[in-house]
Amino acid sequence: MSLYEHFRKEEHAFVDQVLDWKAIVELEYRPKLTDFLDPRQQKIVQLLVGSHDDVHVSFWGGHSEAERKRALLYPDYITPVNEDFRLTAFELRYPSKFITIEHSQILGSLMSIGMKREKFGDILSEEDQFQLILSEEVADYVVLNLQSVGKAKVELKPISEDDVMKQVKELEETFVTVSSLRVDTVISEAFHLSRSKVKPAIVSEKVKVNWKVINDPAFQLEKGDVLSFRGKGRCEIVEMEGQTKKGKQRLILGFPK
Known part of the structure; x- marks a missing residue:
């Protein structure tokens, strides 16, 4: 199975970048500090570095509950401290x-x-x-x-x-049932809007999935995806609880408190 099969097509370029960072640490035996990464990017870095013996990774964004963080990939002789994240x-x-x-x-x-x-x-x-x-x-x-x-x-x-302010992420969970995992369907249910209103908003790039603009109403969502709708708010797919007898998908959505 190809490594890329674990990631969406639009993430492949970032996967290549992470592999380049990892190679720098392995070949040059020195740390590599990244720019700020969103939570999805952080997860990809963590997955690709994993429990590798020669390369390790830490994240810091200025406070313990930071959403956007810099990653430090480093060889095993280094013990990172907060100052290393600059x-x-x-x-x-x-x-x-x-x-x-x-x-x-x-x-x-x-x-x-x-x-x-x-x-x-x-x-x-x-x-x-x-x-x-x-x-x-x-x-x-x-x-x-x-x-x-x-x-x-x-x-x-x-x-x-x-x-620095310590801001804790808290979600208020809501149970919904949707006919499909298309982004327009889930957005419509999450924010109580008709799909006829949601589709034009997606096409005009007012919706993001995992901090990236999408413009395809048929974009397929997965567990853990974070959706944001400009002017309406944000929600996260906390859990997928399987299908109903009629083939609909049961979801738990989390909304920031």
Whole structure:
């Protein structure tokens, strides 16, 4: 059986990249630090490195419950510490008494100054307080160029790792029955919308599966997939509980609390 059969076709390029990283550690006997990876990418790295004797992998994203993390692939002579992941944390200072900003605005502002998504990690929030986790190599650039978010003037203040918000992922589970595992069918059931409304949204690239935009309404889902619908929210396929007598699929979906 080919290695690639374990992964979706659109993941094959990333599989090749991980194999290249692994080869660097094996052949050059040195660590390889990646950019920020989403949870699905982290899982692929973990699967490909596995319990290999010569190559090991650790992940860190600035706090214990981070969603986006950098991976460090390393030979067995190294014991990694958090500093090896080269992260910098900042608090976003802005006139919060007079203006409000949102997570999506911060993300858009970072992208507008030329930042690639893989160069920064989680955007953390608690009421009107926001924090950013950046890779060290882009931190100075972001501090210099990120001067506004929406209509708010902003300033980035460095903070210690101890001051990073600890945000725990909690899911509220819901049982649903769907006629198929097509993404349009599951999205329709998850967010209580007609498929006639969901299909155009998918085609116009408003839906992501595992943090990647998809535009095919017939895209087939699997256990563990994370779905996000712009403006509607996010859910995860926590469990597939088999079929009903009528051939429908029973699913447990998890929604962030």
